[in-house]
Amino acid sequence: MHSAPSVTYPVGRSRGATRILIATWALGACCAGLSCYLFDSAGWRQLLLVLSVLFSGIAAALGLRSDGAGVLHFDGLHWSLTGTDRGRAVHAAQASVALDLQSLLLVRLSQPGRAARWICIEQRAMPERWRDLRRAVYSRPPSASPAGEPWRATVPADAP
Structure with missing residues (x-):
């Protein structure tokens, strides 16, 4: 079996991921507003719900603003991410796909002893290398042990 090709792919702000994040936040905000409307007793629970919606929106906006470009x-064998404006380069990481929307991938890069890094990768960044990137993301790392017993060209001495 052939191994996956080596790939260099640009990553950065993703319009698709931004749209998904905004739609998810808006849906949560609508559900929170409906909950506050249906349960009209204005208590600490409704205040906590409204504050959590506001803080999650602020956190999402700050996260989108600071999401910078880099090279994956x-x-x-391993994945690396360099050139990010956060200054958090990732080396010798393993990649796993969390969400696959065919033209948008949400990938988790994990290194031993460090926090995982989540990145969104879009096909529109470099369409000519997209299929190579997908093959590399879904490939298994090569194992150190052989896959099975090698085929023998000789007949054992005790064969009839």
């Missing part, structure tokens, strides 16, 4: 690279 796969060398055949």
Whole structure:
């Protein structure tokens, strides 16, 4: 079996991920507003619900603002992410796909002993390398042990 190709792919702000995040937040805000309307006793629970919607919106906006461009690279064994404006380069990481929308991937890069890094990768960033990137993301890392017993070209001595 062939291994996945080495790939270098640009990552950065994703319009698709921004739309999904805004739609999810708006749906949550609508549900919170409906809950406050249906249960009209204005108590601490409704205040906590409204504050949580506001704080999650602020956190999402700050996260989208600070999401910078970088370069994702796969060398055949490990993933690395460099050139981000956050200054948090990732080296020798493993990648796992959390969400696959065919033209948008949400990928988790994890390194031993460090916090995981989540990135959104869009097909429109480099369409000519998209299929190579998908093959690399879904490939299994090569194992150190052989897959099975090698085929023998000789007949054992005790064969009839």
